[in-house]
Amino acid sequence: MTRRILLSYLSLTALVLLALGIPLGTIYAHHERDGFAADVERDAVVLAEQAEPDIAAGRSEPVTALAAEHSSATGARVLILDADGHVLASVDAGLPARDPAIDTALTNRHAVGYREAQRGGTELYVAVPARTGADVRGAVLLTYPTDLVDASATRFWLALAASGALTLTVVTVAGFALARWITRPVRILEDATAVIGHSADLPTAEIGPPELRRLAVRLTETSHRLHRLITAQRTFAAVASHQLRSPLTALRLRLENLEPNVPQGARSDLDAAIAEVDRLTRMVLGLLALAHLENTTTDRQPVDLDTLVTERIDNWSSYAAEHDITLARLPGRLGTAWAIPGAVEQIIDNLLSNAVRAAPPHTTITLGATPEETSGSTVEVHVTDQGPGLSEADRARAFDRFWRGPASPDDGTGLGLTIVRQLAQVSGGDAELRAAPGGGIDAFIRLRRASARVPLR
Incomplete structure (x- = not known):
């Protein structure tokens, strides 16, 4: 400006x-x-x-x-x-x-x-x-x-040119000072917008045109109200989720204690109630995880993706085998990428959980990336299944909170992909879904290579 x-x-x-x-x-x-x-x-x-x-x-x-x-x-x-x-x-x-x-x-x-x-x-x-x-x-x-x-x-023309150059120089100096004076409140407002919602202490403009100073005051007041609303919302989500864990745990224990006294014909209803309590518990844990992500700031660190993918395959192979599903590693070398500690493990666990539940028996879930996908300043980690897949409209909504696909199992919470995207974004990347060749879903995250730039907080 x-x-x-x-x-x-x-x-x-x-x-x-x-x-x-x-x-x-x-x-x-x-x-x-x-x-x-x-x-x-x-x-x-x-x-x-x-x-x-x-x-x-x-x-x-x-x-x-x-x-x-x-x-x-x-x-x-x-x-x-x-x-x-x-x-x-x-x-x-x-x-x-x-x-x-x-x-x-x-x-x-x-x-x-x-x-x-x-x-x-x-x-x-x-x-x-x-x-x-x-x-x-x-x-x-x-x-x-x-x-x-x-x-x-000719001498007169030269004198005119010299006086014009001197005038332009004076106008440049005076104009620059005036422009800085006019735009100082705007620069302060620009800095303030970066911390709106994160901090109630905004810089105030004490110089500049009166209209812009009044605008800065109004923005500061709006920021205070917005900060209070956001803080109250985050506090409510965190406190409510935390307070719900204890009664949910007690409720599940009471339901399990009722099992010997429940007639055989009502046993299915009891099992369904316990399953719903388990799903509600997972939902509360998911909300706690999201609240934690929104309220904490962590430095990004280099993550060895190859070692991490190999470990996740080893940890999930037994569970996948119980569902007659094979886990396979793609040949591309991933290298290192910037991410917050523990984020990539949670992302892959959520994606594998969704893939195992969606994939039919006797199919293969692949992890990693092909060699041609591992070059450049970013790196992608793919989890591809051979399930029924999702339509383009469903893939666009899949990252919304509490959204579940039409064919999703009843024990889902609708928070897994939301957590995946949130973790990817706080790590400086993003998460996407696309149709896999031959059917199924290709879920992947895109992260910045560790050699590409300095990590951001």
Whole structure:
């Protein structure tokens, strides 16, 4: 924002300088040309008056000396002729004896203007008659190169450019200070938005425009209310989940103690009640895990994914074998990745639990990644089953809290994939589901390689 405000100031200042400077410089250049032409015309008249007696007498030597003296003093090219057009004196003129300006002067008129020079470029020419009363005795022609004529105008243009550059420099310094003063509350608000919901102590803006300072005050008040609401929600989730564990454990024990006294026909209802208590307990544990993730900050550490995947396969192989399911490792080497301690183990355990429950008997669940998926700054860990799979709409909702698929077992809580994504995100990555080739679900997490960048808190 500071850059945009500064650019707007500089653009406006530059437009004003151009709008004023270009016409001023142009007017000054024309004024200098006209003034210079008037001065040269006056010099030509004086030179004609001085040379008129010698021109009338036809003496070329005095006329030549007078022309040379004038050329040396002023830098002009001088050409003096008599009334018949014969050249009496020529100093660096390089001009023909007759031209329209001389013809005009011999008719007792002045000729002043700019034209192309025979040597290239342009020149100022002034031709005046040398006369006695009304009798024209000859003509005097003075010419100047344009660079001599425009020297003063060039200096003025340079002065305008220097003053414009100085003005832009002053405007840049003043504009930068003003932009910093205007945007300081905005920068404070930007820093404040990063901690909204995490901290009630927000920085306050004590300088800057009054409107932005009032906005900062309103945002601080809103942040305090939001922080209280979020803290109350997290505290309720954590406390409620924690307080529910003890009565749930006691309820399960009481149900199990009722087993000897329950008739055989009601045994199925008792087993269903115990199963529901177990599911509710797992749900409470899942809520506790989510509350813990939302309320704690942990440094990420390098995790050896290859060792970890091998350990999880060893731990889950027996349980999978009970369901006639085989666990297999993909050949790609995963390497190390940044993750919070224990996150990847929980992620793989949740994904394997879902895969084993969804996969039919005599199928294979694969873990790891193929060699072509293990290059780059990120690494993916896949858990792929051969179950019935999910539709695209169901895969989009699968990470929502308490969402369960249409064919999910009754003992699910709908929190497993939510915890998976939360753990992946706090580890600096993400989790996704996609259809596996040949059917089933390919669930994978994407993490940053340990060599890719410094871990973030």
